[in-house]
Amino acid sequence: MQNQIAVESDGLGPLAGVVGGGIRGVNDKSACLVENFKPTVYELEVLARHYLEKIRDIEFWERFYRTTGSYQIRMRPFASRRLATIESALGEQRFQNAIASTEEEWNKVFAEAEEIESNLEPCKRCGAQRNYYDYADPHIPDGYCSTCDPASGQADDRCDVKGLQATLTEEEMAAARQWVEQNQRRTETHISRMTGGPDD
Numbered sequence: 001m002q003n004q005i006a007v008e009s010d011g012l013g014p015l016a017g018v019v020g021g022g023i024r025g026v027n028d029k030s031a032c033l034v035e036n037f038k039p040t041v042y043e044l045e046v047l048a049r050h051y052l053e054k055i056r057d058i059e060f061w062e063r064f065y066r067t068t069g070s071y072q073i074r075m076r077p078f079a080s081r082r083l084a085t086i087e088s089a090l091g092e093q094r095f096q097n098a099i100a101s102t103e104e105e106w107n108k109v110f111a112e113a114e115e116i117e118s119n120l121e122p123c124k125r126c127g128a129q130r131n132y133y134d135y136a137d138p139h140i141p142d143g144y145c146s147t148c149d150p151a152s153g154q155a156d157d158r159c160d161v162k163g164l165q166a167t168l169t170e171e172e173m174a175a176a177r178q179w180v181e182q183n184q185r186r187t188e189t190h191i192s193r194m195t196g197g198p199d200d
Contacts, residue, residue: 003032004032004033005027005031005032005033006031006032006033006082007081007085008078008081008082008085009026009027009031009078012026012027012074012077012078013027021070021074023070023071023074023075023078026074026075026078027074041090041094044086044089044090044098045090045094045098047082047086048083048086048087048090048095048098048099049098049099049102051079051080051082051083051086052079052083052099052102052103052106053102053106054075054076054079055076055079055080055083056102056103056106056109058072058075058076059076060106060109060110060113063110063113064113064117064131064132064133064136065132065133065136066131066133113132116132116135117131117132117135120132120134120135121143123143123144123145123147123148124143124144124148125144125145125148126145126147126148128145128147128148130144130145131145133146134146
């Protein structure tokens, strides 16, 4: 009983022979059940909101940042299963009451992001429709898509940033690419820590 893993973790372990995939509370030692522990109704309501936050956050990143990974593909089904377990214990009405405010807040977040995305002008360089990621990433100049971001080196060496023409040397382009790559790694690490991803 001491080492029994929660039933919601079934099938969500790390893939054999693959580095990574260990998710705290889903498929590691902290996912083991605590013998003789019985949560209160209030504790279950708090957990319901917690796991709903996890799911909606993952859905937001998938929808608006077009990204997913090892953490997301394990946490999402785990959190969904855990919510179903909590609903079964609380009953449908009490469960719905517990998560109502969280659902309402996330619906607002999604609605705001959808409105922003629908009002974005096409990319200044290639004319492609920009998405929320292009808008929200502070490192992509306003008006450009991520593919045509001048600092990424994807475009040619003439870049129009805030109306100013600039010709970059090869050395400057290399420095800009290096800065973008370093910042991307820092961002990925920060996102992983924010969302409870695997420790470094």
